[in-house]
Amino acid sequence: MARNTFLSWSTTAAANTDVGGVFIGEGCPPSNMNDSDRTIMAILRRDLDNGLVYSAKAGAYTAVADDNNGAIRFTATATLSLTAAATLGADWHVTVIASGGDVTIDPNGAETIDGAATLVIPDGGSAEVFCGGSAFYTDGLAQLRALVTLMSDGWGAFPIGVPVPVMTHKGVSSPPTNKSYRYVKLTAADAYNTGFITSESVSGTAPLLIATGIVSLAGSPLDGQTINLWNSEGRIPRAGSSAGTLQNDAFQDHGHPIVGSDGTGGGVAVINGAGGGFSPNNKTSAATTATTGGTPRTANETRMKNEAVTYYMRIK
Numbered sequence: 362m363a364r365n366t367f368l369s370w371s372t373t374a375a376a377n378t379d380v381g382g383v384f385i386g387e388g389c390p391p392s393n394m395n396d397s398d399r400t401i402m403a404i405l406r407r408d409l410d411n412g413l414v415y416s417a418k419a420g421a422y423t424a425v426a427d428d429n430n431g432a433i434r435f436t437a438t439a440t441l442s443l444t445a446a447a448t449l450g451a452d453w454h455v456t457v458i459a460s461g462g463d464v465t466i467d468p469n470g471a472e473t474i475d476g477a478a479t480l481v482i483p484d485g486g487s488a489e490v491f492c493g494g495s496a497f498y499t500d501g502l503a504q505l506r507a508l509v510t511l512m513s514d515g516w517g518a519f520p521i522g523v524p525v526p527v528m529t530h531k532g533v534s535s536p537p538t539n540k541s542y543r544y545v546k547l548t549a550a551d552a553y554n555t556g557f558i559t560s561e562s563v564s565g566t567a568p569l570l571i572a573t574g575i576v577s578l579a580g581s582p583l584d585g586q587t588i589n590l591w592n593s594e595g596r597i598p599r600a601g602s603s604a605g606t607l608q609n610d611a612f613q614d615h616g617h618p619i620v621g622s623d624g625t626g627g628g629v630a631v632i633n634g635a636g637g638g639f640s641p642n643n644k645t646s647a648a649t650t651a652t653t654g655g656t657p658r659t660a661n662e663t664r665m666k667n668e669a670v671t672y673y674m675r676i677k
Contacts, residue, residue: 432457440467457487457488465482521675529671545673610664
């Protein structure tokens with residue numbers, strides 16, 4: 362095969378028997394040397410100068426050998442597929458710029474990039490991709506940019522599986538849905554969760570209402586797990602040694618003695634918190650529901666003073 366590109370030249374001198382198809386092996390005619398020199402000049406001019414090309418892509422693209430030493434700028438979310446490493450050859454490299462959306466770099470077949478099946482360059486970032494002959498590597502800037510992007514808006518800083526209370530009723534925005542991470546809203550039948558919470562179940566009535574759903578997101582450690590939708594249930598977290606145990610509201614069991622008189626005297630009556638002897642022995646008084654100045658607060662559940670907030674939880 363004619364050695365028509367700079368990368369097709371071998372670092373073993375004896376293996377270079379032609380230049381652009383011009384035979385330069387032993388016994389070649391003198392004119393071939395002149396022709397080969399001219400061809401070398403043309404190839405070097407093309408590959409070492411014009412090879413530093415810039416191109417813009419608005420969609421999916423497959424990088425080939427001729428993209429070596431180039432810069433590819435993507436103006437939209439896209440996937441850059443890589444030709445097999447053996448075909449591109451060791452030392453092949455290209456700069457990838459994401460300018461309009463995240464760019465996913467997808468090596469050929471089972472080949473890897475930085476040890477992973479794919480690499481995402483976040484919008485606004487770039488990476489230098491190198492071919493090692495059997496796998497691909499980068500300068501690490503994509504991962505650094507991804508981390509900075511993840512942390513910059515605050516939402517990316519929360520661990521997966523930690524419910525986060527958000528005062529959306531005060532104008533705070535919900536976690537974004539167009540990032541590499543993903544949250545769900547712990548509310549039943551909410552459009553925010555479309556496609557990410559399935560098989561929802563709501564039963565009972567407040568305060569004993571039960572609302573659950575199943576997380577559906579490939580790559581999430583919570584994928585397939587059933588979670589309780591706290592906002593709909595009105596449920597709060599509590600520390601415990603058996604995680605996942607559910608409890609309804611309850612009032613601690615307690616009892617009170619009734620003090621009376623047998624009619625012979627000597628009994629003690631307890632009325633409104635005050636004590637005294639019976640006079641006559643069968644002294645009675647109407648029951649009271651609150652101490653002086655108090656107004657009992659009653660509801661269909663036992664609760665503390667609170668303010669309702671909306672819980673979200675990161676699932677990826």
